[in-house]
Amino acid sequence: MSFSQKNNNEKMKRIRNQIILFAGIALLVVISNLIVGGSLLTFGNLKTIISHAIFPSFVTWGMMFIFTSGIIDLSIGANILLSANVGAIFAMDLGMGYFGLIFATILCTVVLEQLSVNCSVSLKIPSWISGLGMALVFEAILTIYATIRSKTEGSSVITLKGFRGMGTMPLMAIVWIVGFIIAYLLFNRTTLGLNIRAIGGNEGVADAMGIDKKKTILLGALVGAVFIGLAAVIQESYAGKLSSQSGLGSLSTIFKSLATVLLAGSFERIISMPVGIMVGSVFITGLFNVLTLLGVPSGTGQEICLGGIVILCGIISHWGFKGVVK
Amino acid sequence: MAEEILRIENLSKSFGPTLANKNINLSLKRGSVHGLAGENGSGKSTLASIVCGIQKKDSGKIYKDGEEYSPANPIEAGNRHVSMVVQELGIVGNLSPVVNIFLGRTEQFKKNGILDFNKMEKAAREQLDKWELGELALDGMTETLSIGQRKILELIRALSIDPDLLILDEISQALSQDKREILYKFIKHFTGEGKTILMITHDLEEMLEICDTISVLRDGEIVATKACADFTLEELKHKMIGREIAGDYYRNDQEEQYGEExxxxxxxxxxxxxxxxxxxxxxxxxxxxxxxxxxxxxxxxxxxxxxxxxxxxxxxxxxxxxxxxxxxxxxxxxxxxxxxxxxxxxxxxxxxxxxxxxxxxxxxxxxxxxxxxxxxxxxxxxxxxxxxxxxxxxxxxxxxxxxxxxxxxxxxxxxxxxxxxxxxxxxxxxxxxxxxxxxxxxxxxxxxxxxxxxxxxxxxxxxxxxxxxxxxxxxxxxxxxxxxxxxxxxxxxxxxxxxx
Missing domain, CATH: 3.40.50.300 (P-loop containing nucleotide triphosphate hydrolases)
Incomplete structure (x- = not known):
């Protein structure tokens, strides 16, 4: 077999796998629609699925810029809760409206994320340890605030009244698409994206190639935090309020995003990460939607199904691949 | 006499109590292949990595083209047209080969902040064609390439900075016979353009075949530097080890000898x-x-x-x-x-x-x-x-x-x-x-x-x-x-x- 034939075969294999993946998803959607008596593919339900998929999409794009360089930061959930409340305070209590909501939320997310990542990078401790530590700190700050607020205002969390445009369609969807394009370009087509992937892939080589590891990780965390901050704005706008959590309860905020990271990572050989995240978040939200329509209890049955699907996707995407599923 | 491209004077380097390089004095001539021979741990790779900015010297001086040269990292070495193919495999498996070639230097392919991969691939192909290094897939994941292909990829990466001094550390041992022929042809082509190669290889026959001059390192010191023609294989071995290697290297019988079972x-x-x-x-x-x-x-x-x-x-x-x-x-x-x-x-x-x-x-x-x-x-x-x-x-x-x-x-x-x-x-x-x-x-x-x-x-x-x-x-x-x-x-x- 000649070199160009081999090369073409590899390309064809990738395209074939992409077709199989999307055809498989389409088939699953059609079957699910039949099972739930056609209520899956109604306009209203699809709108619900998309609107619920936007928050995990943004969080996961943010995670992508942080996790890929090897920093597994588990404080992201607590960061979102705290930042969203800070944004709401700026919008409502300080009367800064949309500007306060968006600017303060994103700024707070960036500062907290830099603190968390710096804690790992500068102190040279494993990121999951520093992340959990920071999560407890962020949760505690929000809980203290909630306790004081409940005494003074009668309600433990601030509720956003007005300024909720970012949580309504079609603006949410437009922001989502723009977010996807930016995430795709930054991750796949910029030096920062490549350097983040190089550090995650082989730190030693990245060093030898003159890539400034610390700077790249912190820059990645900055970009990631902007996406996470936007996710916090969207969720705050959509839900109106985000309650405080304690004892690492904030991890549940990013549960769908963690599942999406796994799913998109499993299919990285077939579709690039930002695309996988978009597809994965819709798929997981759709899965929960179908299970709800089928009456499967949330918190138990739905999570079991999700876990099974993630493992299955991992197996399928690495079929015939020599090596370990990472 | 050929012009000097690199001169090393009294260079020393230690790692804790271990003296890896001791008072190294070396001169490399333009357009030549200079071999570095020595046992594992004799300090060859350390010396090479200092020259290309991976390690820093403790003392001594290096002059490149007559000017003092002390690269803090491979990028600085690259700016002075020095690059190296390291002994151990140095690629990022989850990136494409073309990205691996220009890793750390992708800024040059930026247009409005976005990388132009077509331009990057074109530049990589130019290197492949210029040096006649054979065919290599430039897209897909690098981890799917064979060890030999990865070594060629590393060679293209080293060449992509347009070096006039190229260090090859144990490259040929990762290559099969046909790929070695391509490498030897490349070396002739490269030095023919007045550029220099510092070559480290454990294959002494290969070293004697290819190099113009050979320096032998033992326990971190240069114990001999001579024109290749003045070395015999036995002398080279002796200089490296500091003793005769007892017995035959390979078998000396000419018949199949094994059991029936x-x-x-x-x-x-x-x-x-x-x-x-x-x-x-x-x-x-x-x-x-x-x-x-x-x-x-x-x-x-x-x-x-x-x-x-x-x-x-x-x-x-x-x-x-x-x-x-x-x-x-x-x-x-x-x-x-x-x-x-x-x-x-x-x-x-x-x-x-x-x-x-x-x-x-x-x-x-x-x-x-x-x-x-x-x-x-x-x-x-x-x-x-x-x-x-x-x-x-x-x-x-x-x-x-x-x-x-x-x-x-x-x-x-x-x-x-x-x-x-x-x-x-x-x-x-x-x-x-x-x-x-x-x-x-x-x-x-x-x-x-x-x-x-x-x-x-x-x-x-x-x-x-x-x-x-x-x-x-x-x-x-x-x-x-x-x-x-x-x-x-x-x-x-x-x-x-x-x-x-």
Whole structure:
């Protein structure tokens, strides 16, 4: 077999796998629609699925810029809760409206994320340890605030009244698409994206190639935090309020995003990460939607199904691949 | 007299108490190939890595083109047109080959902040075409490339900064015969343009063939620098080791010598797209060499025999018992072992100690009464093995990644050979090891052969396969092209004829 034939075969294999993946998803959607008596593919339900998929999409794009360089930061959930409340305070209590909501939320997310990542990078401790530590700190700050607020205002969390445009369609969807394009370009087509992937892939080589590891990780965390901050704005706008959590309860905020990271990572050989995240978040939200329509209890049955699907996707995407599923 | 491109004066470098380079004085001439010879751990790679900015010198001076030169990192070295292909594989597997080539220097392909991959690929192709380095896939994931292809990729990366001084550290040992020919042609082309190569290789015949000047390092010091023509092979070996190498390097008999008993029977072994219908028998006390051009499938054969590859077809069995060997577990249970070509990635636990690495394949024999590991037995075995195989270290707790290539390979090999083996599959066992360790490994293999061990010796070096084997299985296009006998067929021309 000649070199160009081999090369073409590899390309064809990738395209074939992409077709199989999307055809498989389409088939699953059609079957699910039949099972739930056609209520899956109604306009209203699809709108619900998309609107619920936007928050995990943004969080996961943010995670992508942080996790890929090897920093597994588990404080992201607590960061979102705290930042969203800070944004709401700026919008409502300080009367800064949309500007306060968006600017303060994103700024707070960036500062907290830099603190968390710096804690790992500068102190040279494993990121999951520093992340959990920071999560407890962020949760505690929000809980203290909630306790004081409940005494003074009668309600433990601030509720956003007005300024909720970012949580309504079609603006949410437009922001989502723009977010996807930016995430795709930054991750796949910029030096920062490549350097983040190089550090995650082989730190030693990245060093030898003159890539400034610390700077790249912190820059990645900055970009990631902007996406996470936007996710916090969207969720705050959509839900109106985000309650405080304690004892690492904030991890549940990013549960769908963690599942999406796994799913998109499993299919990285077939579709690039930002695309996988978009597809994965819709798929997981759709899965929960179908299970709800089928009456499967949330918190138990739905999570079991999700876990099974993630493992299955991992197996399928690495079929015939020599090596370990990472 | 040729113009000087690089001069090193009184350079020293130490790592803790170890003096890696001591008062090095060296002069490289423009348009020449300067060889650096020395045992593993003699300081060759340290010196090379200082010149290309990976390490910093402790004292001394370097002058490049007459001006003082002290690169803080490879980027600075690159700016002064110095680049290097490192000994160990240095690629990022989850990025495409084209990105690997320009990693750290992708800014030049930016247009409005977005990288232009077409422009990047075009620049990489220009390097491939200019230096006639053969074909290489530039998209997809780099981890799917073979070791030889990855080395060529690293060479293109080094060339992409337009160096006038290129350092090649043990590049040829990762390459098959045909890829080596491409490399030699490239070296002529490169130096023909007035550029210089500093070449480190353990293949001394190759060094004598290619280099214009050779400097020999021993224990961190330069003990000789002479024109290549003034060195003989024996003198070079002697200068490197500081003593004569006892006994013969390769076998000196001309006949197949092994037992009648067949240990391993392989029938129509295949892996879709990688290996087709390979059949042979391995006898007791036989060294069966395996040779072929790059992509002929010789390395795939080793992995397939050990049961590492998915969708394997055909049959591998122990002749005496008929036991099928489908998975690594079956092979080990039947008294078999396998050493892969890439010992760092597939063989050793680099961050673990020598002791832990030695114990891993022997853990079943190390348990006490209640099935727990016995610390006494573990320590004893690790200690005895380390001493028996003369592994140079501070002790069995020494971390493996801090060992030289030769000592790493001793750990890799010894932990299997202390077992009661019937056969072993060795994929390029002397890759990246110096002449002293190489002679030692050959001696160990000769003793193992005498004791009745069947050895499958996969090798990219024809001289090694011819020097050690009873028979050579030659592969071509993923198939067996023939089996040649030491008694009647062992000439280089004949083997190459079958390869082609």
């Amino acid at each position: 067949v240990i391993l029977e392989v029938e129509k072994l295949g892996v879709p797209g990688q290996l087709e219908d390979v059949s042979f028998q391995l006898h007791k006390g036989e060294v069966l060499g395996v040779c072929g051009l790059s992509d002929a499938g010789i390395h795939t054969l080793g992995a397939a025999l050990f049961g590492l590859l998915e969708h394997r077809t055909g049959k591998v069995c122990m002749k005496a018992t008929g036991k099928l060997l489908n998975r690594p577990k079956d092979v080990i249970k039947a008294g078999g072992a396998y050493l892969s070509k890439d010992r760092d990635a597939d063989g050793l636990m680099l961050d673990a100690s020598i002791g832990d690495n030695i114990i891993v394949p022997n853990v079943g024999d190390m348990t006490g009464k209640f099935g727990f590991l016995s610390p006494g037995k573990v320590k004893k075995l690790a200690q005895e093995t380390s001493e028996a195989y003369a592994i140079k270290s501070t002790g069995i707790d020494h971390i493996v990644k801090r060992l030289s290539g030769g000592n790493k390979q001793k750990v890799n090999l010894s932990r299997w050979l202390i077992k009661d083996l019937k056969f072993i599959i060795l994929d390029c066992p002397t890759r990246g090891v110096d002449i002293g360790v190489k002679a030692y490994i050959y001696e160990v293999l000769r003793k193992a052969k005498k004791a009745g061990l069947g050895i499958i010796l996969i090798s990219d070096e024809l001289s090694e396969a011819m020097g050690m084997s009873d028979r050579i299985l030659v592969m071509r296009d993923h198939k067996k092209a023939g089996i040649l006998s030491r008694t009647t067929d062992f000439t280089e021309d004949k083997i190459i004829e079958v390869m082609l």
